[in-house]
Each structure stands twice: as structure tokens, then as C-alpha cells.
Amino acid sequence: MEIEVSAEAKGKALNRMVAITVVVLSVFLGIMKIKDDNLVQAMQQAKADAVDTWGEYQATRTKLHITEASLDEATLLRNALRPSDAADFDKRLAELKAQIAKYKAEGPLLAAKAKSFEKLYDDLNYHDDQFDMCDALVSIAVSTAAVAALTESAVVLYVSWTFGALGVLMGLSGFFGWAIHPDFISKLLS
Numbered sequence: 001m002e003i004e005v006s007a008e009a010k011g012k013a014l015n016r017m018v019a020i021t022v023v024v025l026s027v028f029l030g031i032m033k034i035k036d037d038n039l040v041q042a043m044q045q046a047k048a049d050a051v052d053t054w055g056e057y058q059a060t061r062t063k064l065h066i067t068e069a070s071l072d073e074a075t076l077l078r079n080a081l082r083p084s085d086a087a088d089f090d091k092r093l094a095e096l097k098a099q100i101a102k103y104k105a106e107g108p109l110l111a112a113k114a115k116s117f118e119k120l121y122d123d124l125n126y127h128d129d130q131f132d133m134c135d136a137l138v139s140i141a142v143s144t145a146a147v148a149a150l151t152e153s154a155v156v157l158y159v160s161w162t163f164g165a166l167g168v169l170m171g172l173s174g175f176f177g178w179a180i181h182p183d184f185i186s187k188l189l190s
Contacts, residue, residue, distance in 0.1 A: 011152050018149040018157060022142055025164050029138045032171040036131035039174075043124045050117035057110040064103035071096040126181060130174030133182045137167030 074096060078089035141164035148157035173180040 014152055014154060014157065015149050018145045018160075021145045021157070021160060021164065025138050025142050025145075025167070028168060028171060029135065029142075032131055032134050032138075032175065035175055036128065036135070039124055039128055039131065043121055043128060046117050046121040046124060050114050050121060053110055053114035053117060057107060057114055060103050060106045060110060064100060064107065067096055067099045067103060071100065127174045127177065130170050130181060133185065134167045134171035134174060137163050137170060139167075141167055 071093065074089060074093055078086055078093060081089060141160045141162075144156060144160035144163060148154070148160055169180065170182065172178065
């Protein structure tokens with residue numbers, strides 16, 4: 001004896017699967033959005049820190065050049081003085097040389113610090129791309145699931161699950177720091 005399942009029962013089962021799919025993907029996307037927003041805030045801070053540090057670096061380089069020019073002028077003036085008047089200039093020359101040494105030491109440290117902020121930004125951006133791809137794929141999955149409900153097509157629901165699975169993979173990659181990255185698509189869209 002065969003049990004025949006009515007079209008209405010199949011439609012209700014499909015709609016339940018669509019509803020479950022939409023809920024699961026929406027909750028997942030909400031959780032990933034929180035992590036992504038926190039990541040974007042960290043990216044903004046890293047970029048601001050890099051810009052500030054490069055500004056400090058430029059200021060240090062400018063002060064170095066000004067101080068070197070001042071040393072050159074003070075040295076020329078000192079050579080034109082009588083030996084009895086040179087003591088104050090010698091003190092000032094020593095101060096200028098100390099400032100120059102300080103600026104020369106600070107420059108490379110500031111450049112390295114700025115580069116480390118830029119690297120942090122790039123590392124965070126790598127994961128932000130993963131969350132962006134998660135967002136796009138899960139959105140496509142939810143939309144496709146809605147179409148599956150309208151058309152009462154299990155095949156369309158399977159397509160939705162495929163996009164959803166890829167979106168979940170990208171979200172988990174961003175969340176856990178996995179090296180799965182949509183390089184081609186990211187480059188194409190940026």
C-alpha cells in the first residue's frame with residue numbers, strides 16, 4: 001500500500017524548510033554582522049593610527065631638516081666670532097647636535113610603527129572581505145529561499161542552501177581567521 005503525499009503537504013513541507021532556512025541564515029548573518037562591525041571599527045582605528053604616526057614621522061623629518069639647517073648657520077656664525085664669544089655658540093651647537101641625533105633616531109621608529117599599523121589594517125581588511133562575502137552570499141541565499149517558496153521548487157531551495165553554505169563558510173572563515181578568501185571576487189568588486 002503506497003501512501004500518496006498531496007501537493008499541498010509537499011508545499012507545506014517546502015515552506016517549513018524555507019522558513020527554517022531563512023531563520024537560521026538570518027540569525028547567523030546577525031551574529032556575523034556584530035563581528036564585522038567590530039572589525040571595521042578596529043580597521044578605522046588602525047588607519048587613524050597609521051595616518052597619525054605618518055604625520056608624526058613627517059613632522060620629525062621636517063624638524064630634522066630645520067635643525068640641520070640651524071646647525072649649519074650656527075656653525076658658520078660661530079666661526080666668524082672671536083674665541084671669547086664662542087662659548088654660547090658652542091653650547092647651542094651641542095644642543096642642535098643632540099636634537100639632530102634624537103630626530104634621526106625617532107624617524108625609523110615612527111616609520112616602522114606606521115607600517116605596523118598599515119599591516120594591521122591590511123590583515124583586518126582581509127577578514128572584512130570574508131565578512132562582506134558572507135553577507136552577500138547569505139543575502140542571495142535568503143532571497144533565493146523566498147523564490148523557492150513562491151515557486152514551490154525544491155531545486156531553487158537547494159540552490160539557496162548552496163549559497164547559504166558558502167556564506168556560512170565565508171563567515172566562519174572571517175570569524176575564526178581561516179585563510180579562505182575570495183581574492184578574485186574581492187579584486188573584481190573593489
